[in-house]
Amino acid sequence: MALRLPACLLFSTAIVAIASPLLAAGPGEMVADGGFSEGSDAFWASDGVTARRDDGRLCLTVPAGGEPWDRLAGMNGLRLTPGQSYRLGLSLSSRPAGPVTVRVQRDGEPYSAHADETIEAKPVASTVDKTFRAVERQPAQLLLQLGGQDLDRTVCIDDVSLTAAAPAGTVTTSTTASAVLVNQSGYFRDGPKRATIVSDAAEPLDFQLVDADGAVVAEGRTRPVGLDPNAGVAVHVADFSDAEVRGEGFRLTAGGATSETFPIGLATYGRLRVDALSWFTLQRSGIAIEPGFADPAYQRAAGHLGLSPNEGDTDVGCLDGAVARSLYGDWRCDYRLDVSGGWYDAGDHGKYVVTGALSVAQLMSAYERGIAHGGGASPVVSDTLGRLPENGNSVPDILDEARWELEFLLKMQVPDGAPLAGMVHHKVHDTAWTGLPMLPADDPKPRALHRPSTAATYGFAAAAAMGARLFADIDADFAGRLRQAALTAHAAAIANPGLNAPSSDGMQGGGDYSDDNAGDEAYWAATELFLTTGEAGFLEEAKRSPFWGSAVFAPQGAYDWANVAGFARLQLAAHGEQLPAADRRAVTASVVSAARAMIEVQDLDPFGQVYRPGADGYSWGSNHAMLQNMTVLAAAYDLTGQAGYLAAVREGMDYILGRNILGLSYITGYGAHYSQNQHSRWYARQLDDDLPPPPPGTLAGGPNGTLLDDVAKEKLQGCAPQACYIDDIMSWGTNEMAINWNAPLFAVASFLADAR
Known part of the structure; x- marks a missing residue:
């Protein structure tokens, strides 16, 4: 004050x-x-x-x-x-x-x-x-x-x-950004086409859109905005949306500066959908990554199959000793589980149920949307969409990839007859951190299961119920397993409402993913169980939740692994045919209202962001937060058919793909300058020339106003909020990759590839 x-x-x-x-x-x-x-x-x-x-x-x-x-x-x-x-x-x-x-x-x-x-x-x-x-x-x-x-x-x-701390308008970046900032991967021919120009000129500037041959195909005048506090510089906006041209090699010139080249009207998002989905295959644990379905540069041995030097994941016991006592009191278990498979969560070798449940659900939601809105013609139903070992098995590739994670999640459930039976272990990871670089098969650390949590159990119930719905016509036996496991987990979570995941000292070999409120996960679980079973009791449970009638979307990020109520709301809106009419109208109205508010934020932002930073600047994983906001806009488009929501998603991707103060695409392989050193133990070419960089379609976390890692603390002091990012493998606070970040990237790319 x-x-x-x-x-x-x-x-x-x-x-x-x-x-x-x-x-x-x-x-x-x-x-x-x-x-x-x-x-x-x-x-x-x-x-x-x-x-x-x-x-x-x-x-x-x-x-x-x-x-x-x-x-x-x-x-x-x-x-x-x-x-x-x-x-x-x-x-x-x-x-x-x-x-x-x-x-x-x-x-x-x-x-x-x-x-x-x-x-x-x-x-x-x-x-x-x-x-x-x-x-x-x-x-x-x-x-x-x-x-x-x-x-x-x-x-x-x-x-x-x-x-x-730096001269006004100076930003720290690993690339030399043009003063004319554009979506480097390109614009839709019939969509919004805007650029941001760094200039303190008080009057409008002339701009020209020039094609690959140097011919001027459009021109106009910029709109001066003045100082943008998030970028730390004065900017203008150039709008060339009326230029409905097609081709490659376009440039925008303004104020004596010229942008990077970019295409207009080409199929960027179809390719991105494939890359973003195939990224998950390369994150798989418990399977060899082979040239038959992956670029040879990414070939590696299977990780954590119990083969030396690995000590997991085919026979893993529960955490014990002093650390277990400090975190979980008198909790112990006397069983050991095979928890092989699944996806490595991020740049480490840990596997976490709360992030895994939301990530696999978002992949499945893209499939479900393709069924509902693609008329059977969307590539999401194809069994050759991604680069997977299961290609050609008559199962849609999205569901093949989802099953790899769902099978792992099933293994994390406490067995019958044991204390806390039916609950789901929060996570499994090393008992101490490994260094970088480290291939999964070379990890020598012991592995341990951590105590089940209410949040993980409800999240598992939601994802499993969703999977049961989608696999019902593809593999009835697997769908039945998922359905029963979801019901068992739901009952166990109700019986154990306060089993929270605590915070540790950060030195225990994996992320905490602490969560002291499982109410949002309970709402999501009830929602998915209702959508799958049609049973009125689950709807009544969802309606008793404080999240039923509350505002669940925020411009700082509509939802994430710790706040899944927003995703549940989108699911109800998209697939709530069984809802009473008044309830369905209310759910739909809440999504559309949130989307309108996000467009208001976007309209005021000179970079076209669908995001409003908080008091501390951009949040950890800010790029993923923007993408989750775009999923709300996409849902509003599906619900209303109004083109403005589609246009907002299209423009929202501009920031991710280069129309930001760093002039950097945050998706590996996309644009003239892109992130290529995300924090990872095996995509580590920055540290070892014999290892590959992150694969195409890898999303970087993005600017983070809280400087967490040593690289950020050393090199980003005084950064303007939008410039608090560095493409360095050791900057886990700004430059990590994660399954729960690439999942919304896939969902948004899939939407943009299909929506017309």
Whole structure:
């Protein structure tokens, strides 16, 4: 909350120094004489605070009492650029020790803060080093709040520095981005075609669309937007949607800059659908990846089939010892399970039910959509769609791939007669982290099952019920197994409602995927069981859920593995023929309303994003969040037939495919510049030339405002929110790949390949 300081304290005549003239913002130093060695008096102190220079420091004698904001020191005259990142540094001591609040704020009402941090200052000087992003253009001040202590004290500061973290408009990237940012994989001939131009020009710019022969095929004027706080630069938008041309090699020129080449009217998404589905085959555990169905570069031995040096996954026991006690109390198990198969979750060798359930469900939902809206002609029904070993077995490839994961999920269920029978283990992974690179067959670490969880059990019940529905006419025996397992899991989850997955210290060889609220999974399970069985009891259970009538979609991400209620809502809307008419109208209206809100977000965004970052910037896996939002728009199109929703999905992909501040396609193999070093233990060419890069169709996680890994912390300090990404294999916080990220990529690509 912004602190409203009395004006008399900020503009008191009883200050000990006159503020220096306004200092211009820029990449250089903004604090005059921050080392207090040149005799410049840029700092002032409020009434009652005495300031003096002491051996290259500014020392402030502060009387006891009052509130923190009753005793102040500071420097006025700062001019900051909104969206620009700045780095504030200073050395600070207090004798006796006590808190000092350091603020960069507006120089006047309402004293809104750009940065605010309280430091416990001690007699021995410590260093403050803070990066922040300016939020407005008003004159600003650097302020120290010193009051509120029981004793008089002396606070000394030195080495005060304020600099732009990078010049305004500069972004850190592994590619050299053009100032004209486009969808590098191309536009639909009859769809929206927009580009973003980096320019601080106040007036519109002329732009031209030029074909491969250099002929101008369209031209117009840009729309100036001004500073975009997410990109950290001023931008324009060029709209060339009226250019219904077809071909390759187009470029857009504006303001003296030229875009990368791009096609118009070619079948990008049909190819992407194949690559995104085939990506899952390469993620398979427990099967050799062979040249017969994969590029020879991706050939590898089967991982985790119990062959040395692997210690899993054909005979895996439950986690025990001190770690198990700290995480799960007195839970133990005396059985061992064959949990081979399934998909490796991300860049590690772990397998997790909560992500696996949603991922396999999204693949199956793309198949179900193709059946409902493709008239039997969609390639999703083909058994030669992907690059799979099962090609030509008369089973649709999507269902072949889904079955590989469903068979694994079935193995994760606690057997009859054991404690917690019918529940589903949350995950299986190594007991300690392996390094990079590491092929799955070379993993030497022991494997362990982790305690079942309510969330995993409900999620499994939902995915299994869905699978039972789709396999009923293809393999009745398998469908029956899935149906019974789903019913058993559902009953077990009801009997064990509070078995949550906890957080660990992060050093236990796999991701936590902690979840302390299984209500959304319960809603999803009831939904899928109703859609599969038609039993009214499951509908009543879904309607008792707090998620039934609530808003379940957010512009920061419609749903994810930890919040699956949005996916359940889409399933009800798409396949709710059995719903009472009033319920179906309400469910449909909720999806359409959410889609309209997402279009409003997109219309205001100069990059065409279907996404609104949160207070901390872009979220972990932000690209996947955008794709999940696009699945809501796609559902609205299917429900209404209104072309605006289809257009919004088409434009939403622009950002993913290069129309972003980095000028980078986040899908490997697509565009002129694309991510190719995603965090993976075996797609690791960055570390070992003998290993392959990620395969075509791999989605990178994308910008993440929380700098989690060492690479991001070192190289992305002060990044504009949209630029908080680096294509480095060790940046797992911005550049991981994951099954639950590629699943919506496949779903959206499949929708765009088919929808007309």
